[in-house]
Amino acid sequence: MVDRVRRFNRVVTQRVGALDDAFLDRGRPLGQARLLWEIGADARELRSLRSRLGLDSGYLSRMLQALRADGLVTVEADATDGRVRRVRLTPAGLAERAELDRRADDLAAAILHPLDDHQRERLTAAMGEVERLLAASTVQIDAADPRHPDARHCLRAYFAELARRFDGGFDPARSISAADEELTWPAGLLLVATLHAEPVGCGALKLHPDGRAEVKRMWVSPTVRGFGLGRRLLAELESRAVAGGVHTLRLETNRALTEAIGLYRAAGYRDVPAFNDEPYADHWFEKTLDPTAARAGTPDPG
Amino acid sequence: MVDRVRRFNRVVTQRVGALDDAFLDRGRPLGQARLLWEIGADARELRSLRSRLGLDSGYLSRMLQALRADGLVTVEADATDGRVRRVRLTPAGLAERAELDRRADDLAAAILHPLDDHQRERLTAAMGEVERLLAASTVQIDAADPRHPDARHCLRAYFAELARRFDGGFDPARSISAADEELTWPAGLLLVATLHAEPVGCGALKLHPDGRAEVKRMWVSPTVRGFGLGRRLLAELESRAVAGGVHTLRLETNRALTEAIGLYRAAGYRDVPAFNDEPYADHWFEKTLDPTAARAGTPDPG
């Protein structure tokens, strides 16, 4: 399988690398062309460009100077924070970007052209599959402070989804608590999944002194549904629980969350009688953890 | 579909580009690392490296100097042609290459790791499909002089395959001629298909003054079977024939060449009575060309 991946890498980089040549044909350094491309139609903060393209701040500054000298961009201070600067394409810059866009289209069309209809369909279908699964494998899971903006975003989205899906809505105040302190080690744990630095899912543990722990706050963004992220989050929670000395995991859930219920059953959780009085719960689950299943975890996918 | 291809390009380059970083971690410029990698286990001619990596001759020379200074390669003159120089990895160079190899493996493994078994299988299958179809779309078809080495290679392979597959072998001298002059414009035409500058297929036309032409020398290398190359070669021959004023194409073939027979039938050729006395032929085909089907051809796939 590794060989398959590596052969794929070789073939694809070669073919896709042609895009660089197409960009270079415009007589501009590749770095500048990519920057122009990345700015896009709307004004963009320099710091976001820097992190996206991984550029040194001095380097970016000078490249923008060059683009500005060519009349392709303007740079002005942000309205609300004078330290932040924003870059925007001029009409000439937009035209240039449209030209780069056209070239990228041409390249894609040239790849499809020699193939017949059936081959084109198979190719684009396979590309979609690769793209999707590569994205799935790029999702990173890390422990996070519940007060971190990414964590906050996930928890807000989680509550919003419950409110939308439960009959009669959802009021966090009526539900059993899982406050910030309860999700902070060693009382508990919050995992946040990110894709390209965007939060796309979370899951939490609330540890009890008797060697039991509760799974809480399991949420997966609709943008990554089908990536198997729920399964990964749960597995990661379990291995971290084992590492923390937990022998039994428990959780409760609402009947509206059908895919979650399926996930828990598939992961070996068994239905048990209600072990708490959570008003929003319809199902209670429990799983005895294998203490030898140490934390194989999710290493940095590179 | 074009959008699909472009989104694929974006996702994949990002993920696969990580290989460069892994290579750079060895403290060597990327160009040198790639060169080291490309040399491989056996001695390699400099000119082949140059064309493969698209390098300037001076640039290559200097990079090899640097690698030689590090004790990773040796360069010596070719035994038979003193102008040609060959580079070979030293034991230290082989070790370094093995390390790069290991890093590439790690990267591939890191891509697979976060996925479950089912996802891994789907990913590698889709990668295989993409790789295969991208290769198919990379095959280039051009008119060639029958005396060109690539053309010679194809014709030799064609005869060898006939000799192998026909009951009782094949002797070109007994067959109806299609000499070099007969396959040179305006008497005729030879198309050669290449993949990464390697000849992988051919097809020819022999024009007759009555507006008829014969299809000859249709051959596709086993390495690219299933790429739809036969179909492409035939279509290209047809459009060039139309451009040359031909209204009817004819061809004869042997019953052993079942896939060719299927190709002709699928392309609209109909069985006709024998129109010549080719001793190796079992089937004779004919197709009336649509004079409005001008040469849409195969543009440079980039």
Place this chain on the structure above:
DNA sequence: CCCGTTCTCTGACTATTGTCAGAGGATGGA
């Protein structure tokens, strides 16, 4: 054995890419 060609190497460049330290304005909280 001559001569045009092929192949590589060297010298002499230029351009791009990238890094680092520090200046200086703007912000937000103590």
Place this chain on the structure above:
DNA sequence: TCCATCCTCTGACAATAGTCAGAGAACGGG
């Protein structure tokens, strides 16, 4: 109001990447 921090820009570099012309050895056909 002060100070640490954030963000960007400038200066000063350094290394990599890439180009071009021409020298010089080796070859191959007439």
